[in-house]
Amino acid sequence: MSNVIGPNSEVLFHFTIKLEDGSVADSTQLQGKPAKLQMGDGSLTDNFEACLLGLETGAKKVFELTPNDAFGEVNPNNIHYMERSRFSADLELEEGAILSFTQPNGAEIPGIIRGVAGDSVTVDFNHPLAGHNVTFEVEILAVDKNGA
CATH class of the missing domain: 3.10.50.40 (Chitinase A; domain 3)
Structure with a gap:
């Protein structure tokens, strides 16, 4: 040792x-x-x-x-724009909130809410x-x- x-x-x-x-x-x-x-x-x-x-x-x-x-570095390809309808209706989406997203293979990945504008939600999947x-x-x- x-x-x-x-x-x-x-x-x-x-x-x-x-x-x-x-x-x-x-x-x-x-x-x-x-x-x-x-x-x-x-x-x-x-x-x-x-x-x-x-x-x-x-x-x-x-x-x-x-x-x-x-x-x-921040990768712009890891920033996604999603429709509000993809989130639970009772979920309060606030800028800076970190949510867990399920990938197609079943793995979980965190995403940071960077903005909400009307029906569009900006989610950043870069490391915080x-x-x-x-x-x-x-x-x-x-x-x-x-x-x-």
Whole structure:
């Protein structure tokens, strides 16, 4: 059991994500449950993983990521205009509300209501943090060099 993060390590860590204005977008510490990550599994960008490589158990680090290294740029193809009739009549559609949509394969995907104009509802299926520079604060709790 090594305590240094390598290319295939399994990592248990706390993180806080902050936006450009310093506001907290997400934090495992607020939820009281650390995150687990398998390095090299493709769930993170290469640059994000590079920021973690070499950190040891107990280490704390702050790093900034551009949209391409974090949650991606806003993709206009992920913004859809839907008829109001596709939503339940008693559902109050407010700008900023996040709703769950069922894809044809049965998987659920979140969509953010960006606007309601008459019978047209604008739904954004981009990640809520897409297009943002973000600051990650991480605290490494445990490292398994051999992975899962």
